Amino acid sequence: MEYLNFSEANCQNCYKCIRTCKVKAIKITDQQATIIPELCVGCGECFSICPQNAKSVKTDIDYVKELIKQNKKIIVSLAPSFPSFDNLKSPLSFISGLRELGFSEIEETSIGASLVSEKYKEEYYSEQQHIITSSCPTVNFLITKYYHEHVKYLSETLSPMMVHNKLIKNENEGVYTVFIGPCISKKEETRVCTSKNSCIDAVITFDDIRNWLKEENIDLNTLEPSKFDKESELLTKWYPLSGGVEKATINEPSKDRRVIKIDGMQNCKEFLESLDDIKGKTWIEMNACKSGCINGYGNSLSDLSLNNKIENVLNYIDNCKESEKSEKKCNVGIDFDYSIFVENKTKVYSDDEIREVLKRSGKYVKSDELNCGACGYNTCKEKAVAVLNNMAEIEMCLPYMRMINEEMSSVIIENTPNGIIVATKDFEIVEFNPASVDMFMISKKNAIGQHAKSVIGNNVFKKLENNSNHTIITKEAFNDISKIMIVSLKYIQNHDLYLAIFKDVTKEEMAKIRNKDTSINALEMAQKVIDKQMIVAHEIASLLGETTAETKVTLSKLKKLFDEKNE
Ligand code: SF4
Ligand code: SF4
Ligand code: SF4
Known part of the structure; x- marks a missing residue:
């Protein structure tokens, strides 16, 4: 699409x-x-x-707005599910809303359904074993792309939308047609079929209309209800409901043909997979959306429940009178040519090719294949085929990625020179890595399960008690083992545990102390030089006073420098 x-x-x-x-x-x-x-x-x-x-x-909405701006003659084909748009005082206010937006002529799409039902009826009484209705483009795409062997059962009839728009074009030269409905698939149907039948200029959904009305600040409930410029026959208004096509089509059921209603993508798929199991003659009304077009995804912004939508359509039908019978004589071609639909040919891979991909995801034996569905595919094999088809990536296998992650973490924890200790919020040690064993001179076995204070002396975890949102980095002395350490502390929220990473900085700290001692010695020496010079300066002040003062300043600067460094 x-x-x-x-x-x-x-x-x-x-x-x-x-x-x-x-x-x-x-x-x-x-x-x-x-x-x-x-x-x-x-x-x-x-x-x-x-x-x-x-x-x-x-969306075609900008194109349609432009047509209106240019005063082009537009005729709207409005899907009969329009009462499912909202709970309005009158569903016909929706038509008034369209007029407010700039559409002048509005007809009911189900006008086309009358001709479609006529053709369905002929097929119903024919000798063909199965007949699948062709009003839902998603079903047509599903069958032609994935169940090509069943294309022979698809009714060779255009959808009501296509037929209605052909009728409009046939009767109104130079007119633009815009279909408005709850179906996102109609856009693709139009794209695929229009090149051949040249009948629809734009498709917009109820969601598009909802946004447009909002932009224009139009409240449908404030508008007087308006009538269609051309209305359909009463029975065809049932089309958007599951079972509605049957109601509009079959008034004299045949004894040797069963009517089956299938709706929802999963049901359609399962039905098509086992269609050959049905031995008798069938007429199958098939809709991709659960409960029919009433539940189309192009009306997904509606707050109404499914039952509310159904009730609104039924109430609307109850309040409609039979319109004047339309001319049944078909003056436009309504045959559907499925040769324009392309079958999706799936590539078949050898077991070796699939096994190779499975190995790359860490699945060497059958029991490694968890078939957990975390990647979005039902089985590990299905996912491997998707990888071969360039549809999926190895990294989408979450158990594999977790395993890699855990292995990496474990290598790091085991080999880092830093001590890593994990404790519960009661300070009970639950992880104690090899570097901690060396640092605190206690075996892992003896550390696990013990209180942190008894193992490491200084219970640094206590610092996290009232400050668990941040990482704390602190320099701590561990007198029992004569060590100074930089400790990074973190509360791991997901597991409700405390983590501490210890970096031994004892050597560096000792070196600093030694440097400080050396500095103090140098300072004392400098002070002695100053004192000595001051005595000489006192004696020959008149001759050397300026030079001595400079020396004093220089040495004082040196002293200040040492002071700062040792702070
Ligand atoms: S879920 Fe439906 S609309 Fe989405 S990609 Fe699959 S077939 Fe297309
Ligand atoms: S059932 Fe859904 S996908 Fe099929 S025509 Fe109706 S709204 Fe479109
Ligand atoms: S992977 Fe998840 S977030 Fe991304 S498009 Fe699909 S459903 Fe949406």
């Missing part, structure tokens, strides 16, 4: 989107999730699940 992707700044590599995507169309590169358009079927599920709200849906 060229219209959908994730915004770079927000992705936090949680892999929830990969876990959710039923066709694994999301690639991770350099820790950023990206949707691969050729693999995506436009269901929108990854967007709804992303905790960072990292979605980015290209």
Whole structure:
């Protein structure tokens, strides 16, 4: 889907989107999730699940605003799910809102559904074993890309949106058509199909409209309800509900064909995987969104519950009267040509190739394959294939990365010259590395479980008691072992433990003390020189006074320097 992707700044590599995507169309590169358009079927599920709200849906809204500004003749095709937009005093205020935004002619998309249902009906009574409705573009993409063997069952009928827009174009020369609805997949359907059928100029979602109304400060409840310029037949208003296509299409059920309703991506996938198990004749109404278009992801900003949306659509239908029967004679081609849809051919890898990748993730034997799903893939093998397809990175395996991390930490702890001691908040020692053993001259076995004071003498951990938010760095004397140490103290919140790192600076500190002694000696000598010179100066003051004074100043500076250094 060229219209959908994730915004770079927000992705936090949680892999929830990969876990959710039923066709694994999301690639991770350099820790950023990206949707691969050729693999995506436009269901929108990854967007709804992303905790960072990292979605980015290209919108035609600016193009539409420009058309309005240029006074172009536009006819809106409004999806029959529009009452699910909000709880309005009258759902028809939504139409008034569109007029306020600058749209002058608004028709109901389900006008196209009448012709679609006519064609579905013919297929229903045909001899074909299975017939799958083709009104949901995501289902069409799913079947053509991933279940190509079932394309033969897809109804060769354009969607109501495509048919309605073709009708509009056929009747109104030079007019621009804009579809407004709850579906993000319609954008892609338009992109793929329009080149061939040349019928839709822009697709905008209910979410786009919600933002636009907000920008313009339009409150729909303050507007008088307005009517459609052209309304659909009553039964076709059921289309956005699961089972609605059947209701609008089949009024005389056949004894030898079963009707099956499937909705939700997971159900669609599972159904298509086992479709060959069904022996009889079926007519399958299939929608990618749970409960149908009423739950489309292009209306994700709505606060309404699913039941509230369903109720609003049903109430709207109850209040509608049968409109004048539209002319059923089809004067536009409504056949769908699936040859324009491209099958996704999955590359098959040998066991050796897959095993090689598994080894690179630390999986040498079967029991190393945890199949935990943390990477977003169901199994370690599936993830290895994704790596081979350049869709995933080795580093996405969290247990492997944790193992590497732990091994690295363990190497550092075991080999550092610094003492590392970890204690509980009751000062009981729980970790005591080899350098600590040398420093405090006590074995690890004897240190673990003991109170810090009894092991290291000076219980430095106490300093963290009232100051656990910061790292404390302090110089401490450990008299029992005659050592001076720089100690870094840190409270580890996640584990509720105290950490102390000890750096032995005894040698450096002793050297400083020795330097200080040397300085004091030099100082005393300087003082003696001054005193001696002052005696001479006193005797021959008139002749040498100036020189002596200079010497005194110089030596006094030297003395001051020593003083400062030794402070
Ligand atoms: S769900 Fe996907 S896009 Fe969103 S933060 Fe997680 S990895 Fe990134
Ligand atoms: S829109 Fe659907 S198919 Fe496309 S990447 Fe997201 S979850 Fe996968
Ligand atoms: S069920 Fe409706 S809203 Fe959802 S993807 Fe299909 S056509 Fe679009």
